[in-house]
Amino acid sequence: MKITKKQLRRIIKEEKSRLLKEDKYADAVGSSFSGDSPGKSKDDHHWPRVDWKGVEELTDKWIDMEEKSWDKGDTSMNPDTKSDKDAQTYWNDQVEACAMDMEAEMLLRIRRVALRTMKEFSQKLIEGEYS
Secondary structure, eight states: OOOOHHHHHHHHHHHHHHHHHHTHHHHHHHTTSSSOOSSOOTTOOOOOOOOOHHHHHHHHHHHHHHHHTOOTTOTTTSOTTSOHHHHHHHHHHHHHHHHHHHHHHHHHHHHHHHHHHHHHHHHHHHTTTTO
């Protein structure tokens, strides 16, 4: 049975969503957000997490943009060894693979920034800056 790239992306998104709901993925990356040790002290907050659905939409738009950027005259996208059709298919496959890595990296970076910001503002509250 063959599946299309779009079907594969949908399956991967569904699986990722399921893992996020089970909080396994979030726990696996949670300790690496700030560089803290994996162990938690009794003073640690239980930092909230959300599903960053906007990243998926942004990635999909990026994929569309990159696929449309294919230029048969650009030798980096269309080597002489491939037909135009094969080269464009190869380019689209590269874009898809890149997008998967980019989406995962964006999620990690956004979570790191969000956690740092929450910690920063929690500290400001503790220090009385909002009294």
